[in-house]
Amino acid sequence: MREGSEQKARRYYDDFSDSYERGRGYGYHQMIDDLEVQVTTPYARGAHVLELGCGTGLILARIAEIAEQAVGIDLSEGMAQRARERGLDVRIGSVCDLPFEDDQFDLTYSFKVLAHIPDIEAAVREAARVTRPGGHLLLEFYNPWSLRYLAKRVAGPQPISDEQTEADIFTRWDSPLAIPKLLPPDVELVDYHGVRVLTPFAAVHRIPWVGPGLRRAELLAGHSPLRYLGGFLIAVLRKA
Numbered sequence: 001m002r003e004g005s006e007q008k009a010r011r012y013y014d015d016f017s018d019s020y021e022r023g024r025g026y027g028y029h030q031m032i033d034d035l036e037v038q039v040t041t042p043y044a045r046g047a048h049v050l051e052l053g054c055g056t057g058l059i060l061a062r063i064a065e066i067a068e069q070a071v072g073i074d075l076s077e078g079m080a081q082r083a084r085e086r087g088l089d090v091r092i093g094s095v096c097d098l099p100f101e102d103d104q105f106d107l108t109y110s111f112k113v114l115a116h117i118p119d120i121e122a123a124v125r126e127a128a129r130v131t132r133p134g135g136h137l138l139l140e141f142y143n144p145w146s147l148r149y150l151a152k153r154v155a156g157p158q159p160i161s162d163e164q165t166e167a168d169i170f171t172r173w174d175s176p177l178a179i180p181k182l183l184p185p186d187v188e189l190v191d192y193h194g195v196r197v198l199t200p201f202a203a204v205h206r207i208p209w210v211g212p213g214l215r216r217a218e219l220l221a222g223h224s225p226l227r228y229l230g231g232f233l234i235a236v237l238r239k240a
Contacts, residue, residue: 004099005118005170006094010075012169016160017078028205031215032232034142035195035222036111037062039234043136047106052095052127053113055127057083062089065154071105097121100130107131109138112232118170121182128187128239137187137237140195144173148231151201176228179235186240194230197221203218 023029036059045066054060054072056079064070072090074080084092093099095110096119108131117123129139143149155168174182180189198214198221205211222230 006075006096006117009169010077011074011097012160012164013074013076015164017056017082017188019161020079021058021082024058027211028199028202030197031205031218033058033062036219036232036234038219039193039195039222039236040109040138041066043107043109043138044086045122048104049137050100050105050108052110052123054088054090055079057086057088057090058092059111060088061086067107071100076095078236096126098126098130098195102129103132103135104130105132106111106135107138108135111140111234112158114139115142115172115174115237116169118172120174121184124182124187125184128184128237130146133239135239137239139237140232140234141174141179142171143175143194143228143230143233145175146196146229146231146233147198147200148196149173154200174233176233179233183237187237188240189238191237192227192230193234193236194222194227195232197224197230199231 040063044063046068048069049063049067051060051072054074057072058081060070061071072083072088073093074090075094077092080090080092091099108127114120131137157165159165176192198217205214
């Protein structure tokens, strides 16, 4: 079953790789990347780092500038090829069966990936396995307690190419109460960071007099009590 779902996901992301970076260097998408990098930076500086589902390497390239070693893995050859063109060390493989030794990395992180893994418990176990004791994991989940969830329900699946939409990929939503139940026994939850807490829909960041102010508000909200309402919820975890 896993092999079939991974083959479908590989085709989806190979197709998506041609258009993935359109519009990602500004506005809403740039804000999301910046917030994720901001959360990751303190744990990645001078560390041996692994990104699960690195895509075209937009985040990994920035983290590689401060890490001792930065490695990425992705299921899609199309995505990985674009990351390699950035000079990044990227392997092809499944996040449910990582081709790395136990306790190899100081930090393992993943953004916008686990929500598309049917066997999410296996992916989290593998992430923990390759992280050294005392090391950290930053794992991002899609949060149903969010404006993003409501916007997705209203808008419906959006196209990612001429042939596919977001409905063609498995997607799950896990609340702050559900996430601890997905963790293996040797991993403890330290905190949450919220990303996209206040943004009702992405296009609002195109409005000149709204976008910059909302970006500043998002920077503050992600660390505030409102963080539990982030559309993207980053669990900060420590391996015992």
